Amino acid sequence: MTLAPDTSGKLVRYPAEEEDRYVGEGLWESPTIAEHFHSIAQEHGGRDALVCGDHRLTFAELDRITDRRAAGLHRLGLEPGGAVLLQVHNTVHTVIGWYALLKAGLVPVCTLPLHRGHEIAEIARQTRPIAHLVAARDPRFDLVGFAFDQAEAAGAERTILVSDGPASHPRAVELDSLGDDIDGAEARRTVEGIQAGLGMQSLAVFQLSGGTTGVPKVIPCLQAPYWHYGASLARAMGWGPGDRIAFLMPIVHNAGVIIGLQGPHSVGATLVLGAPNASAALDLVAGNGATDALLGPFVFDLALDPGLSDATALRRVLFSGKKVPRRHMEVLEAQGIWGGQIFGMSEGLCLSTPLDFPLDARVASVGVPISPADEVRLYEPGTEREVAPGEVGELCARGPYTLHGYYDAAAHNRRAFTADGFYRSGDLMAERTVAGVRCYTVEGRIKNMINRGGEKINTEEIELLLGSHDAIAEAALVAMPDARLGERACAFVVTRAGVHIDLTEVRAHFERLEVAKYKWPERVVVVSEMPRVSQVGKIDRSRLREIAATLAAEPG
Template identity: 85%
Template sequence: MTLAPDTPDKLVRYSIEAEARYVREGLWRSPSIAEHLHSIAQEHGDRDAVVCGDIRLTFAELDRITDQRAAGLHRLGLSPGGAVLLQVHNTTNTVIAWYALLKAGLLPVCTLPLHRGHEIGEIARQTRPVAHLVAARDPRFDLVRFAFAQAAAAGVERTVLVSDGPADDPRAVELDRLGDDIDSAEARRVVEGIQAGLGMQSLAVFQLSGGTTGVPKVIPCLQAPYWHYGASLARALGWGPGDRIAFLMPIAHNAGIIIGLQGPHSVGATLVLGVPDASTALDLVVQNGATDVLLGPFLFDLAMDPGLAAATTLRRVLFSGKKVPHRHMAVLDAQGIWAGQIFGMSEGLCLTTPLDFPLEARAASVGVPISPADEIRLYEPGTEKEVAPGEVGELCARGPYTLCGYYDAAEHNRRAFTSDGLYRTGDLMAERTIAGVRCYTVEGRIKDMISRGGEKINTEEIELLLSSHDAVVEAALVAMPDARLGERACAFVVTRNGLEIDLAEVQAHFERLEVAKYKWPERIVVLPEMPRISQVGKVDRRRLRVIAETFGDEPS
C-alpha cells in the first residue's frame, strides 16, 4: 500500500512483541477488515447484512456492490493510502461507502455532518485528505458546496464524492453508481490486489478523539486491532447469525462502526439502521424484529415505553452515554429483556456488563473489559501510583485495540501515556464488588468535558472561542444537567468594561467561526468576576457547576 511519505513518522504502532503475542493468542487475525467482510459474505451470503427503511442487502449483495464501488474509486485515480473525509448520514449507501473505501485501500476519516470549517479545516490539515464524501442533500446545510469551499480555502485539489443522490454541482462524483459497469469478477481482482498490500498493522481508519484538548486529535485505527474491537464486543454480548442489532446513533462514528457495523458483521449478524430520532425508535425495533438495541441518552426512555411489549423478538438492551436510572433496567428485567451498559472510547478500551451479571451489578456498573488481553490500572491522577480496590482513580489502559499514540502528535503523546505505554483516559473509575461480581463503576472525569447526547464538547476549546469575542475577557464552560441529553453547555463569562452580551450574540459569534452547532453554549451567564480557588488562583469550576445545576432543564 502506498502511504503519504511522512506517514510512518506520524504513526505509532504496536511493538513487534505485542503483535506476536496478540497473533499467538488468536486475537489478531489476517486478512484485512475488508477481506473479513468478504469471508463472512461467503459463509452467510443469504443473510441480511443491513436493513434500512425499505432497503435490505444480504452479505453477498453488500460484498459484491462494495467490490464494484472500490474498483470504481481505484479507476477514478484515488490511490491506496489516501484519506477521505466523511460527512454522511445513516443510510444504506453510507454502509456501502464504508466498506468500499476500505476495499479501495482508502482511509475513512469519521467526521460528523454537523462539523463546520472550524473542525474540518483542522482535521484536514492533520490527515491531508484526497477526497471528501458528503451527503448530496442535507436540508440544514449545503455539504457539497461546503466541501468544495474547504478544498479551495486549503488551496488543494480534492475529489468531492456525493452519496444518496446526485449533486447540483457537476464537479462532484456520484459514489452510489461508481463501478456499476465493472464486471464483478474483475472488481474482485482489483480489490484482492489492493488488499494483498495490507498488513495487520496497516492504517485503516481515522477516528476523532472526544477527550483531548482543542479541536479533536486524530486516532489512527489499524486493520487487525480495529476488527478485533468489534469482534470482541460481539462475543461479549453473545451476538451471532440471526441476531438483528438496531442502531440509531450516527453510524460513521466509532460507536456506530463498532456496535452497529463491524461488531454485528463479524459474526454474521444484521445491522438494523435508523436515524437519530427518538420518535422513530420504537417502530424501528418492532417492525424490523430487532433482537438488540443500543440506547444513547436521548433514547433512554424507550425502555419505559409500554409499546415495547410489541417487540417480541427483543432480547437485549444496551445503554450508553450516561448513568442509567435503575428503574429503566428494572422495567426491562421484569419483561424478561436483558439490560446492560457499555462504556467505550474511540481510542480503544471498551467495557460492558456480561450477560450473566446480576441486575444490581448491571445497573450500577459498566462491567468489565471486552477482550481478555485488555489491561486496566487505576492511578492517582497525574501519577503512576495505583489506588487501592474500591478507591477512585484515573482509568489507564492498553490492549489489542487501544491506540499506542495519536496521529502526528508526539508532544501530546508524551502527556497522554504512562511511562510504560498505558493510555491515560482522563476518566475516573473505581473497581468494586457488587452483588458478588467484580466490576468497574464510572466516577467522573479529570478532563473538563461535557457529554451532550453522547457527543463530547471540550471545554478548553469552547472557552478559547468565547474569549476570541471582543467583549469577553474570560470564559469558563461547565455542564448543566439535561434530562434528555444528559448534559448541556453553560458558559460563564466576564466582559470587558462591563459590556453586555447575550446568548444570541454568542451563538452568532460561533456561527461566524464555523463551529459545529452541538458545541454552541446553550446558556450564557455574565459575571462581574470569576470565582477562584484562592490558594492557586484557578477558576473554581466546582462552584460554577453548582450554579449550573440549578438551571437544569430551564429555558435559557
C-alpha cells in the same frame, strides 16, 4: 492519480512482540477488515447484512456492490492509503461507502455532518485527505458546496464524492453508481490486489478524540486491532447469525462502527439502521424484529415505552452515554429483556456488563473489559501509583485494540501515555464488588469535557472561542445537567467594562466562526467575576457546576 500522504514518523504502531503475542493468542487474525468482511459474506451470503428503511442487502449483495464501488474508486486514481473525509448520514449508501473505501485501501476520516469549517479545516490539516465524501442533500446545510470551498481554501487537490442523491456540482463524483460498469470478477481481483498490499498494522480508519486542547486529535485505527475491537464486543454480547442489532446513533462514529457495523457483521448478524430520531425508535426496533438495541441518552426512555411490548423479538438492550436510571433496567427486566451498559473509547478500551451479571451490578457498573487481553490500571491522577480496590483512580489501559499514540502528535503522546505504554483516559473509575461480582464503576472525569448525548465537547476549545469575542474578558464552560441528553454546555462569562452580551450574540459569534452547532453554549450566564479556588488560583469549576445544576433545576 491522487497520491496518499506519507504517514512515516506520524503513525505509532504496536511493537513487534505485542503483534506476535496477539497473533499467537488468536486475537489478531487475517490482515484486513475488508478481507474479514468478504469471508463473512461468503459464509453467510443469504443472510441480511443491512436493513435500512425499505432497503435490505444480504451479505453477498453488500459484498458484491462494495467490490464494484471500490474498483470504481481505484479507477478514479485514488491511491490506497489516502484519507477520505466523511460527512454522511445513516443510510444504506453510507454503509456501502464505508466498506467500499476500506476495500479500496482508503482511510475513512470519521467526521460528522454537523462539523463546519472550524473543525474540518483542522482535521484536514492533520490527515491531508485526498477526497471528501458528503451527503448530496442535507436540509440544514449545503455540504457539497462546503466540501469544494474547504478544498479551495486549503489549496488542496481533493476529489469530492457525493452519496444519497445526484451531484449538484459538475465536478462532484456520484459514489452510488461508481463502478456499476465494472465486471464483478474484475472488481474482486482489483480489491484482492489492493488488500494484498496491506497488513495487520496498516492504517484502516481515522477516528476523532474528544481532545484535551483545541479541536479533536486524530486516532489512527489499524486493521487487525480495529476488527478485533468489534469482534470482541460481539462475543461479549453473545451475538450470532440471526441476531438483528438496532442502531440509531451516527453510524460514522466509533460507536457506530463497532456496535453497528463491525461488531454484528463479524458474526453474521444484521445491522438494523435508523436515523438519530427518538420518535422513530420504537418502530425501528419493533417493526424490524430487532433482537438487540443500542440506546444513547436521547432515547433512554424507549425502555419505558408501553409499546415496547410489541417488540417481541427484543432480548437485549445496551445503554450508552450516561448513567442509566435503575427504573429503566427494572422495567426491561420485568418484560424478560436483558439490560446492560457499555463504556467505550475511540482510543480503544471498551467495557460492558456481561450477560450473566445480576441486575444490581448491571445498574451500578459498566462491567468489565470485552477482550481477554485488555489491561486496566487505576492510577492516582497525575501519577503512576495504583489505587486500592474500591478507591477512585484515573482509568489507564493497554491492549490489543487500544492505541499506542495519536496521529502525528509526538509531544502530546508523551503526556497521554504512562512509561510502560498505558493510555491515560482522563476518566475516573473504581474497581468494586457489586452483588458478588467484580466490576468497574464510572466516577467522573479529570478532563474538562462535556458529554452531550454521547458527543464530547472540549471545554478549553469552546472557552478559547468565547474569549475571541470582543465583549468577553474571561469565560468558563461547564456541564449543566439535562434529563434527555445527560449534559448541556453552560457558559459563564465576565464581560469587558460597559459591554453587554447574551446567548443570541454568542450563537451568532459561533456561527461566524463556523463551529459545529452541537458545541454551541446552550446557556450564557454573565458574572461580575469568576469564583476562584484561591485568591490567585484557578477558576472554581465545581462551584460553577453547582450554579449550573441549580439553574437547570429551575422551572421554565
